[in-house]
Amino acid sequence: MPFNLPNVLTWMRILAIPLFVGIFYFPPSWLSQSDQNLIATIIFTGAAITDWLDGYLARILNQTSAFGAFLDPVADKLMVAAALIVLVYLSRLDALIAFIIIGREITISALREWMAQIGKGKSLAVSFLGKLKTVSQMAAIPLLLYHEKIGENFDPQEVGTWLIYLAAILTLWSMGYYLKVAIPQALKHG
DSSP states (O other): OOOOHHHHHHHHHHHHHHHHHHGGGSOTTTSOHHHHHHHHHHHHHHHHHHHHHHHHHHHHTTOOOHHHHHHHHHHHHHHHHHHHHHHHHTTSSOHHHHHHHHHHHHHHHHHHHHHHHTTOGGGGOOOHHHHHHHHHHHHHHHHHHHOSOBTTTBOHHHHHHHHHHHHHHHHHHHHHHHHHHHHHHHHHHO
């Protein structure tokens, strides 16, 4: 495992997950619900920024590695899954939406692994739909975590709910796209 700044940032995202989840188990005498929301939002947003930053640094510092390419999406999926589960626990997200998003991630990860084993991994490159889904999801989650109104008119819960529903629709749509690419290979290599 190469020890470099991009991989350290990725490991920091993974190590932040227990703290991120644990914040919501602190007693109210330690942290109010409002403080828990704010700290969790900051941790998740920091993780999202380092997700972009570690890839950027790996490219400009020429520190890309097979291990980093493996670990980065794992860290991202773990953090998103933890956030979705926390949001379901807090009754801020329907479990079906969390299941759709997490289920798609597991399915596409397995599909990419299989396609790589048969030498067709490049055919499942990230699509524009997948990127749009990620942007919608990464905008929705901090809004749902923060939860409380900002000012008189901005309701993060309402906006976050619309964005996470959009992410769920894009999740299903992009999964359909990936399956459409993979099914001919499955029939050929079945």
